[in-house]
Amino acid sequence: MLNKAIELDAADPLARFRERFDLPDGVIYLDGNSLGALPKSTRERLAQVVDAEWGRDLIRSWNTADWIGMPQRVGGKIAPLIGACPHEVIACDSVSVNLAKLIGAALHMRPGRTVVLSEPGNFPTDIYMVQGSPAEQRLAARDRIVDALDENVALLMLTHVHYKTGAMFDMAALTEAAHAAGALVLWDLSHSGGAVPVDLGACNADMAVGCGYKYLNGGPGAPAYAFVAERHHAALVNPISGWMGHAAPFAFSDEYAPAPGVSRLLAGTPPVLAMAALECGVELMAEIGIEPLVAKSRALSEFFRAAMAEHCPGLECVSPADPALRGSQLSYRHLEAYALSQALIARGVIGDFRAPDVLRLGFAPAYVGFADCARAIEALAEVLASGAWQREEFRQRAAVT
Amino acid sequence: MLNKAIELDAADPLARFRERFDLPDGVIYLDGNSLGALPKSTRERLAQVVDAEWGRDLIRSWNTADWIGMPQRVGGKIAPLIGACPHEVIACDSVSVNLAKLIGAALHMRPGRTVVLSEPGNFPTDIYMVQGSPAEQRLAARDRIVDALDENVALLMLTHVHYKTGAMFDMAALTEAAHAAGALVLWDLSHSGGAVPVDLGACNADMAVGCGYKYLNGGPGAPAYAFVAERHHAALVNPISGWMGHAAPFAFSDEYAPAPGVSRLLAGTPPVLAMAALECGVELMAEIGIEPLVAKSRALSEFFRAAMAEHCPGLECVSPADPALRGSQLSYRHLEAYALSQALIARGVIGDFRAPDVLRLGFAPAYVGFADCARAIEALAEVLASGAWQREEFRQRAAVT
CATH class of the missing domain: 3.40.640.10 (Type I PLP-dependent aspartate aminotransferase-like (Major domain))
Incomplete structure (x- = not known):
């Protein structure tokens, strides 16, 4: 999965725009649908x-x-x-x-x-x-x-x-x-x-x-x-x-x-x-340009959806399967979606939770890459397999969820 | 007038706060009632x-x-x-x-x-x-x-x-x-x-x-x-x-x-x-603190009003004479108040105009000093005496007046 993703990034005409944003090291940011990243020009x-x-x-x-x-x-x-x-x-x-x-x-x-x-x-x-x-x-x-x-x-x-x-x-x-x-x-x-x-x-x-x-x-x-x-x-x-x-x-x-x-x-x-x-x-x-943004958005979410079906098959995707019928995000249902989102954040993968049971992952096409997606799925698979999300610390709700 | 003002500034307990603001050199800013100055902390x-x-x-x-x-x-x-x-x-x-x-x-x-x-x-x-x-x-x-x-x-x-x-x-x-x-x-x-x-x-x-x-x-x-x-x-x-x-x-x-x-x-x-x-x-x-701000505001506008009556007696003050009955500003009526405000700005004294005939000068107590007031009045007296405000360039209305 990761090798394929790295190939896709190498061929991505939008990859060069990532450096126009200030993104922190060690973070995979799949929450641009909630708060977009900081453009360096800003x-x-x-x-x-x-x-x-x-x-x-x-x-x-x-x-x-x-x-x-x-x-x-x-x-x-x-x-x-x-x-x-x-x-x-x-x-x-x-x-x-x-x-x-x-x-x-x-x-x-x-x-x-x-x-x-x-x-x-x-x-x-x-x-x-x-x-x-x-x-x-x-x-x-x-x-x-x-x-x-x-x-x-x-x-x-x-x-x-x-x-x-x-x-x-x-x-x-x-x-x-x-x-x-x-x-x-x-x-x-x-x-x-x-x-x-x-x-x-x-x-x-x-x-x-x-x-x-x-x-x-x-x-x-x-x-x-x-x-x-x-x-x-x-x-x-x-x-x-x-x-x-x-x-x-x-x-x-x-x-x-x-x-x-x-x-x-x-x-x-x-x-x-x-x-x-x-x-x-x-x-x-x-x-x-909006056309390259849309094309990249679809490619990212299609890559993510397919890889999730393979690596995290237990999570139900509640977003439409057809990329023409959905936005630039994929949402997965899990009874403890909040704790799951927190356990992911602890591993540097930032998505978010929407009440009562949705883990939401967004693909901002201007700065998210395919390797980000692959690494996020690896982290999610590990969190699910290890049961790490069940730790008490991940269940404490913050003011803003 | 200026000597008296410099004395008042020396005795002003709020004078030290002026350096907490970023104010441009060569500008006397009497428009804090429209847009306050930039605090350095910002x-x-x-x-x-x-x-x-x-x-x-x-x-x-x-x-x-x-x-x-x-x-x-x-x-x-x-x-x-x-x-x-x-x-x-x-x-x-x-x-x-x-x-x-x-x-x-x-x-x-x-x-x-x-x-x-x-x-x-x-x-x-x-x-x-x-x-x-x-x-x-x-x-x-x-x-x-x-x-x-x-x-x-x-x-x-x-x-x-x-x-x-x-x-x-x-x-x-x-x-x-x-x-x-x-x-x-x-x-x-x-x-x-x-x-x-x-x-x-x-x-x-x-x-x-x-x-x-x-x-x-x-x-x-x-x-x-x-x-x-x-x-x-x-x-x-x-x-x-x-x-x-x-x-x-x-x-x-x-x-x-x-x-x-x-x-x-x-x-x-x-x-x-x-x-x-x-x-x-x-x-x-x-x-x-609000009490020192209020005290300074009144002192500034009282100083200004008295000095204006002496140095620019031709300008009608439309603000109440009693400082307890007015805000931190003084407004003067002049048929060409807009041109007057522009001629002042050309001399580095920034006040503003309010349609149809008011020249408005504000005294933000946190950063305006008595010497600012004295120098503004000197500039205004000079503009009035010379008729400089009658120049065509000062009559061109900008989008925001």
Whole structure:
């Protein structure tokens, strides 16, 4: 297995990008789907922002360093990774806050309809945002979603790649079904953008949000992004109508007037330090290109799945077997998945656990290699065979699991 | 004037803190009310967060570096600056987004009441947030606010120190009047926290928000903070109900259940890099202490006001003459205030302009000295006497003014 993996790494056109990241020695990092690794360029860029732009140029940098244009500029660089036009994407706030904006916007665009349809087990913040909104929540299992679309549904809101299983929805088909029922669609791309093929334009998607700190490598808690198709820009109403989304924020008028297009999705002042870090991650992904990233992602997870079936046959894979139907991760069920993940971490293999029983391993194509996968499987096989995961120390739950 | 200023600097107990900031040579920075200066500790701390916590420890830092506890920890350090208890303050999102949360929360707490009362000319984002919310907006001039309180008002929402004039509301009196009318009060402390006396507890205030990037020196676009008095915690409903505000975010339940207290005001994942920078700024303000900061602020602005009256008598001061009635700034009216601010910047004196006709000069007490004030007035007197501000180059408006 390892020799084969080393051969695959030698032939990998993306292998050279690994040195563009700062990865610690002795660690195999299969958790880029939770927190992407540190691009080396980010360190330099942050030093420049802090020392020169903030420290030396101070308030002038809003103009001279174009801090004010960061949300649009970074959004525009994310756009090609998700099949959007640059003016349809903006980087701002968190996924949660952007969901609140777009749920509100969708209710405005579909007056008389009150339901937001999603699936049980969707990523919690997506569902919680509906529960906090004026909308009525409807949940339908993924194979019943089309049946649950009716004349009360304003918005179908789904996470494209499921955070736990990696299962990927058919974006084109579900978008078409929602439109046939008169509903809008909002795709959460948190586990998609930068790792799997996404073509919002070709799918005729209405809205999307996505995460900056996973496959985009924007840093812990990086700003998120939001997409609204151009055809909806004129009717777009942002209920979190802050001054940075105003057509003329520095006129300091008492009357809100929305900025053109997705710029009206801005609320407060852009978080400059975090935006600068996000921009570095996004630029690196854009430099590699989405097609090579997707190809490598599939090759990695296919290699991993086959080798796991051979070396750890007792672990049930809960991710779809067809790589075209899953994201850049593989999830395995084990009653003590938490302890298993901790025992792996003790051996330098970092994956993660998702309650109640899933061991989740992600393959960030920009910096994970085939030999990493082989070594992770060797470690996992050893942990399982030795029963090392049964040690008490691996069962102590930390605050963040 | 300058000799007197140099004497005052020599006797200033806060003078030693100036070297804790990285301020560029040749610049007199009177715009800390817009963007605070860079604490030297921030550079080191950010390098640590980027290199060690993100780059080396990766996802583990949510536990090992307590990233997950940052919002509560930083909020707790802000609390003593505003007369709050540590568990009543949380650092998160932007002022705008926090306003949206608390306006929503206030409407839930006062069922049957639909009005949010504020003043015309309040900082735009405050008013815009009401306009985007389900509430009905009512605006009353500052001397008519008490009269405008009635049984329809759910929330009186005011900015404690006015961003343009520096005029400061009587927090205790207005809070009492609002309570007498059955309304809640939300104070925007963006131009207060860290510079003027604020005692939310003694004033019996219900809610507050404030800015991290002005007097708290948290960096451009730093996270904001939100305060809710403990007596309201049980009834607190956050309409932007994200997973980080859940009682058990890592249980990944389909049902939202709010975390205790102000923790339920969290929505998305904390922005770690930005939070780390904010924490450095807050820690430095806490080290200096709010009472010395307030005393210095008043001394600076009183010195400036008196010297301006002598050296630039033609400029009308629109800030209250009594330092107990204004924030840490002085604002002067001039028909060409924008060009005036640009001509000053060309001489290394950075203040700012607020439309349509205000030149605004802020006195961040942690790093501005009396000699800075004297030299700024010399420059201003020279610009006015020479008519240098009339040059065309100073009239070209930048994107951010």
